[in-house]
Amino acid sequence: VSATPAAAAPPADLVVTNLREVVTCDPSRSGGPLGIVPGGALAAREGRIVWVGPEARLGADVTVEPDTEWMDGDGQVALPGFVDSHTHLVFAGSREEEYALRARGASYQEIAAAGGGILSTVCATRAASADELVALALPRLGRALEHGTTTMEVKSGYGLTTADEIKMLEAARRLGALQPVEIHATFCGAHEVPDEYKGRTDAYVDLVVGEMLPAVTGRRLAEYVDVFCEAGVFSVAQARRVLEAGARAGLRAKFHADEFVPLGGAELAAEIGALSADHLLCARVEGVTRMKAAGVTAALLPGTAFFLGLPYAPARAFLDTGVRVALASDFNPGSSMGLNLQLVMTMAVSQMKMSPEEALLGVTLHGAAAMGLEADVGSLVRGKQCDVVLAAVPNWRFVSYFYGVNHVQRVLKRGRLVFER
Ligand code: NIG
Ligand code: FE
Numbered sequence: 001v002s003a004t005p006a007a008a009a010p011p012a013d014l015v016v017t018n019l020r021e022v023v024t025c026d027p028s029r030s031g032g033p034l035g036i037v038p039g040g041a042l043a044a045r046e047g048r049i050v051w052v053g054p055e056a057r058l059g060a061d062v063t064v065e066p067d068t069e070w071m072d073g074d075g076q077v078a079l080p081g082f083v084d085s086h087t088h089l090v091f092a093g094s095r096e097e098e099y100a101l102r103a104r105g106a107s108y109q110e111i112a113a114a115g116g117g118i119l120s121t122v123c124a125t126r127a128a129s130a131d132e133l134v135a136l137a138l139p140r141l142g143r144a145l146e147h148g149t150t151t152m153e154v155k156s157g158y159g160l161t162t163a164d165e166i167k168m169l170e171a172a173r174r175l176g177a178l179q180p181v182e183i184h185a186t187f188c189g190a191h192e193v194p195d196e197y198k199g200r201t202d203a204y205v206d207l208v209v210g211e212m213l214p215a216v217t218g219r220r221l222a223e224y225v226d227v228f229c230e231a232g233v234f235s236v237a238q239a240r241r242v243l244e245a246g247a248r249a250g251l252r253a254k255f256h257a258d259e260f261v262p263l264g265g266a267e268l269a270a271e272i273g274a275l276s277a278d279h280l281l282c283a284r285v286e287g288v289t290r291m292k293a294a295g296v297t298a299a300l301l302p303g304t305a306f307f308l309g310l311p312y313a314p315a316r317a318f319l320d321t322g323v324r325v326a327l328a329s330d331f332n333p334g335s336s337m338g339l340n341l342q343l344v345m346t347m348a349v350s351q352m353k354m355s356p357e358e359a360l361l362g363v364t365l366h367g368a369a370a371m372g373l374e375a376d377v378g379s380l381v382r383g384k385q386c387d388v389v390l391a392a393v394p395n396w397r398f399v400s401y402f403y404g405v406n407h408v409q410r411v412l413k414r415g416r417l418v419f420e421r
Contacts, residue, residue: 047414081150081387093124157191327362
């Protein structure tokens with residue numbers, strides 16, 4: 001597939017030229033799995049892409065107007081804005097002492113059992129106002145944007161009361177309106193069993209399903225529903241209850257599955273037709289094969305294995321099933337205090353043996369699929385949002401190959417320059 005014919009394209013209000021390459025992440029285009037256009041250019045109108053092609057074709061293919069904005073790409077590489085499909089961005093407090101404890105040999109689960117872990121962040125988050133949660137999360141979002149993230153999923157799950165879960169989701173909504181990164185919220189009331197329900201997990205699930213869920217959907221505060229399906233937290237049966245109730249209320253399921261033990265989360269995701277099953281560090285390949293058949297995206301979060309010092313998910317075995325693999329940060333104060341998706345790609349390649357192409361698709365097109373947003377974001381294709389990262393690199397592979405530094409120079413969100421270094 002080559003450039004779009006001029007006749008069909010509306011006039012551009014933005015044209016970006018002088019790009020070393022445009023990495024479209026459009027597998028239907030020629031130029032390998034990433035649909036790379038060397039010496040490419042792109043054109044947009046009202047925040048959506050109207051044309052991508054070789055700059056030499058721009059004059060013939062694209063209609064410009066006197067007030068069309070021309071942006072000089074400075075010989076940089078253009079990529080789709082990154083899509084972070086799994087984060088716990090909104091929280092109060094921090095847990096750097098757990099990070100230190102793990103270095104002395106404590107495990108994530110031991111720390112959680114001793115009163116640290118999710119419940120310590122629940123304490124801090126319950127004590128914070130919505131204003132405070134917004135003020136804490138705003139600079140984190142700024143960091144994500146400067147590292148190329150233009151779309152982000154954000155979970156609740158540190159409130160664990162109806163009022164505190166709503167407070168978190170209202171903070172997420174306000175954050176979406178206050179800054180350029182596009183936010184999509186997930187209700188994760190079943191993230192942990194709070195102290196006041198200790199030993200009464202089913203009663204807590206009753207509260208999640210009977211009270212929290214209607215309160216959240218009644219206010220239209222979330223698009224997705226999540227549950228921490230894990231030994232000692234929520235069983236497969238309890239997770240199924242929460243996810244099915246969420247689905248009946250219009251929320252799509254994307255959930256924490258098989259993170260620490262092979263509980264059957266992957267199989268559950270396939271059975272209920274989830275949008276994504278996330279983590280899968282311990283998932284059975286058989287379960288992932290069923291996910292592939294059911295069209296469920298596998299969202300792998302290597303930052304968590306990296307940060308906790310655990311073995312990585314067997315990405316190659318999963319990819320061999322044909323399942324779509326997304327990569328996300330899992331940004332949270334306990335298990336993955338990082339949101340740089342360039343570094344996540346490096347981990348995917350060097351530790352999980354994904355190809356650099358698979359890694360880039362993981363944080364773009366497949367991240368979008370993990371959020372059900374593939375019609376709008378995740379690739380540089382006519383009709384999608386003009387969400388673009390401009391990187392100062394000799395070629396796109398340097399974005400993850402030269403690791404631990406930020407290559408992003410500029411970010412466009414819906415055709416607007418929203419970050420420039
Ligand atoms: O994805 N596993 C559950 N949730 C997070 C950890 C959250 C926390 O430790 O605060 C995760 O790893
Ligand atoms: Fe998580």
